[in-house]
Amino acid sequence: MSQILIVNVGGQYCHLIARRIRELGVQSRICTSETLENELAEVKGIIISGGPSSVYDPDSPVVPPSVFSAKIPILGICYGHQLLAHNLGGTVRPGKLREYGETSLTVIDNDSILCGIRKNEIVWMSHGDEVVKVPPGFQVIARTENCPIAAMSNTDQKYFGLQFHPEVSHTLCGSIVIKNFVFNICKCSKDWDMGGEILRLKADIQKQVGQRKVLFFVSGGVDSTVAFSLCAEALGPERVLGVFVDTGFMRKDEREEIEATFLAKGWHNIHYIDASKTFLEAVSGIADPEKKRKRIGNSFLDVQRSVMKQLGLGSSDWMLGQGTIYPDTIESGKAKFASLIKTHHNRVELIDNLIRQGLVLEPLKSLYKDEVRDIGRALGLPGDMVNKHPFPGPGLSVRCLCSEEETRPKSDHALSSIVSRYGLKAWRLPLFTVGVQGDYRSYRELVLLSEGVELPVYSMLASQIINKVAQTNRVVFILARKSPHLNIENAIIRPNRFLTMDRLDLLREADDLCRKFLEAADLSGEVWQFPVILLPLSLESGETIALRPILSSDAMTAKHAELPMDFLAELSRRLCEIKGIDLVLYDVTNKPPATIEWE
Numbered sequence: 001m002s003q004i005l006i007v008n009v010g011g012q013y014c015h016l017i018a019r020r021i022r023e024l025g026v027q028s029r030i031c032t033s034e035t036l037e038n039e040l041a042e043v044k045g046i047i048i049s050g051g052p053s054s055v056y057d058p059d060s061p062v063v064p065p066s067v068f069s070a071k072i073p074i075l076g077i078c079y080g081h082q083l084l085a086h087n088l089g090g091t092v093r094p095g096k097l098r099e100y101g102e103t104s105l106t107v108i109d110n111d112s113i114l115c116g117i118r119k120n121e122i123v124w125m126s127h128g129d130e131v132v133k134v135p136p137g138f139q140v141i142a143r144t145e146n147c148p149i150a151a152m153s154n155t156d157q158k159y160f161g162l163q164f165h166p167e168v169s170h171t172l173c174g175s176i177v178i179k180n181f182v183f184n185i186c187k188c189s190k191d192w193d194m195g196g197e198i199l200r201l202k203a204d205i206q207k208q209v210g211q212r213k214v215l216f217f218v219s220g221g222v223d224s225t226v227a228f229s230l231c232a233e234a235l236g237p238e239r240v241l242g243v244f245v246d247t248g249f250m251r252k253d254e255r256e257e258i259e260a261t262f263l264a265k266g267w268h269n270i271h272y273i274d275a276s277k278t279f280l281e282a283v284s285g286i287a288d289p290e291k292k293r294k295r296i297g298n299s300f301l302d303v304q305r306s307v308m309k310q311l312g313l314g315s316s317d318w319m320l321g322q323g324t325i326y327p328d329t330i331e332s333g334k335a336k337f338a339s340l341i342k343t344h345h346n347r348v349e350l351i352d353n354l355i356r357q358g359l360v361l362e363p364l365k366s367l368y369k370d371e372v373r374d375i376g377r378a379l380g381l382p383g384d385m386v387n388k389h390p391f392p393g394p395g396l397s398v399r400c401l402c403s404e405e406e407t408r409p410k411s412d413h414a415l416s417s418i419v420s421r422y423g424l425k426a427w428r429l430p431l432f433t434v435g436v437q438g439d440y441r442s443y444r445e446l447v448l449l450s451e452g453v454e455l456p457v458y459s460m461l462a463s464q465i466i467n468k469v470a471q472t473n474r475v476v477f478i479l480a481r482k483s484p485h486l487n488i489e490n491a492i493i494r495p496n497r498f499l500t501m502d503r504l505d506l507l508r509e510a511d512d513l514c515r516k517f518l519e520a521a522d523l524s525g526e527v528w529q530f531p532v533i534l535l536p537l538s539l540e541s542g543e544t545i546a547l548r549p550i551l552s553s554d555a556m557t558a559k560h561a562e563l564p565m566d567f568l569a570e571l572s573r574r575l576c577e578i579k580g581i582d583l584v585l586y587d588v589t590n591k592p593p594a595t596i597e598w599e
Contacts, residue, residue, distance in 0.1 A: 248276025
C-alpha cells in the first residue's frame, strides 16, 4: 500500500514528484482529482501537483471538500498551492509578472516544511497566477521578489503550499523540502528500492505480453536499448525481435556505430532497414513542427507493418515494444489535464489506437532518463551505451527548422529598453520555437542578441526578456559571423526551406564537428545533451547554426550549459568555415520557459 498519494492535476512534473519520493525509498501512487476521494484509505500524506489550469476556470480540477476533513497532511505545489488557498478561503489572482526558471527565494519561517534550508535559496518557478491572500490559519513562510506568498503553512492542520517546484532538480533544496513532508510531517517509513522495481517491471512485462512476442524499433539510444534488454531478460531473447530503422535523420556515421555496438553486445536478433527515402518523402514540404513529428510517427508504423509482412509475423502474435519514458507522455499531453507541449513520435494517434487495443508494450513509461540509466547499469549494459547523450526519436528532423515565407528580423522597443544598457542590440526573429510556460505549450518568436557581454549576463537578460516581453520564449546570442562585415539588419529568413538531404547533411557536418570538439576538450561529461540546430536564416547565401548545450537529469527541467568562452570562440570559428554556414548562435534559455529541443 502506497503511503503518499499524488493528485495529478495535469502538471508537467507530477510523475517527477513520485520519482523524488522513490529516491527517498518510499512508495507512492498517482490518482486524479476525480478518484482522490476513493483512495484515501491508509494514506499518510497527499501531494497536489502543479498544472496548467487556473482555479477560476469552470473546468479546472478541484479537490473534494471531504479531503479536508480526513485529517491527512496535504502539500500543494504550484497549482496545488493555489487550489489549497482557493478552497480554504484565500485569494488567487494573475501575477503582475510571470516567473519561469530560476528565482531567488527568501525564507521567512523554516521551522516546519522548510526546516533545514537556508534563508535564501534558488528555486524553480513556472507560473502566471499566484496566491495574494492566505486562508485563515495560514502563515506566509517564504517569498520572492515578484511573489509575496511563495510558500504558506498551517502547521495545526498540517497543510502546506509552495508556489515553487521542490521536485525539480534545479531547486537545490527541493529534496530537503520533500523529505521534511514525507518523513517529518507524514511519518512515512521506507518501503521501495530499485532492485524491487526491476523485478516488478519484469513481472509486468510477462503479465502484459502473455504468450506473445515483442517487436522493438531500437534506435541505439538509451531508452529503446534498455527497454529491449529488459524485455529480453523478462521473456527470453527468442521472443524479442529488434529492428533498427535508418530514417535518414541520423547523425554522421551513427548507423555504423550502432551496428558495431549491438554486435559487440552479442545481439544477433536485430534487423537493419534503410527507410530514409520513406521518411524524407513523408515530411517533404512540411514546415510545421507538429506535422513533422506526427508524419514521422506514422511512418514508423508504416515501416513496422512492412517489416512484419516481410518477416511473416502474424499481428495477433506480436506486440509493438517502445522505449517511451515519462517526459514523452507528459509533453505529448497524454496525462489527464496536461497541456500538449509537443507530440513525440511514439505518441501519435495511430500508436494511441494500438495502445487502446493492448498491442503496445512500454515498460519504462513511468520512469525518467536517469532512472532508465540506473536500470541499464543493473542489467549490465556497457557504460558507453548507458551514458550516451540523449537524442530525439525523430532525430535531426526536429533540429532542422523549416520556413515557408521570406521574413526579416525586427527591432523591438521593449527588447531595446532591457538590453541597451549593456551596449547590446536585440531583434525578434520571426522563427518560432516550442516552449513550456506555466505548464502550457508556447510557440513563440526567437529573440536574438548581439555580441559583447559574458555568458552570465546573457543568461540574466534571457530571464528578464521572457518574463517581461510578450510572445517570446527563447533567447540566443551571436557567437560568430562568417565575416564581421555581415550585418544582422540585412539578414533574411529564406522561403521554402524544408527538410532536404542537402540541409540534413549540412547539419550532420556541424553536429559532428561539435561532438568531436566537445570530446577533444574533455567536456562531454560537462553537458547532459548538446543539440545543434539548423535555421534558414541567411546573412549572405548560407544558413545559421544554433548551439544548445544543456544541463539536466530528467529532461523535465534544464539549464543552458556555460561552456568556456575560449572553447566556444574556437568552435564557432570552425563552424563558420563549413561551406553553407553564415552565422553561429548560442541558446541561453532554461526549461522552462523553453523546451530542450527547439521543435
